[in-house]
């Protein structure tokens with residue numbers, strides 16, 4: 327069932343487990359994510375990006391998630407969230423469309439501008455009873471700096487004292503932080519700076535969100551939760567699972583002309599990854 331994100335996050339905090347925020351792009355990925363959550367009885371966040379909205383349309387993708395949450399996942403709490411909104415326009419459109427949470431990402435701007443832009447979206451969100459996620463520090467990769475300089479990463483990690491100021495000035499409900507992960511596939515380059523995470527966790531009390539978590543080993547996810555991360559975004563792993571299975575299917579079954587036969591195995595491949603991630607976050611059997 328569709329619920330407000332605050333219900334899911336409150337229960338996870340109480341029960342000391344992490345919540346997966348899974349990106350979807352179409353009907354098939356939404357089915358893959360939701361069926362996995364139903365199977366292992368996990369509360370989940372389903373998130374869409376501006377690119378997905380551009381691809382599918384805001385109304386169609388919103389309705390796909392809402393309808394599947396209401397029907398396929400009637401017994402499982404599902405929250406709908408905008409991932410990486412880059413403007414007040416896209417944030418407000420999602421709020422008006424019925425999302426219970428949005429992410430306003432102005433983290434590539436100087437601190438004061440980030441505060442200003444984030445605050446505007448937070449105020450609008452709160453006026454409508456919606457949660458807002460801000461972002462502080464730079465998360466390299468596809469959605470951040472495309473040609474991120476890996477050598478300089480440490481300079482871009484979230485500063486704990488700045489995080490205190492950012493949360494106070496903006497009133498964000500959750501905070502995306504930079505602690506060493508990347509958006510996209512950078513196997514072997516990524517690690518979590520746990521000391522930095524601990525410092526941030528001690529400094530602020532809002533739920534912390536780990537982005538770019540596809541590239542770290544699954545057991546690091548469990549450790550991140552133990553160190554105070556509450557929400558983990560998973561996107562790339564799902565895309566990889568979907569696409570690799572799709573290639574395998576069309577290469578093997580060259581006489582298939584039925585999209586359902588071609589896409590069906592990819593739905594299952596997405597589910598498998600989601601189940602694995604959920605188990606490492608500890609949110610299975612919590613719905």
Ligand SMILES: [Zn+2]
Pocket residue numbers: 410465469509537538559
């Ligand atoms: Zn992200």
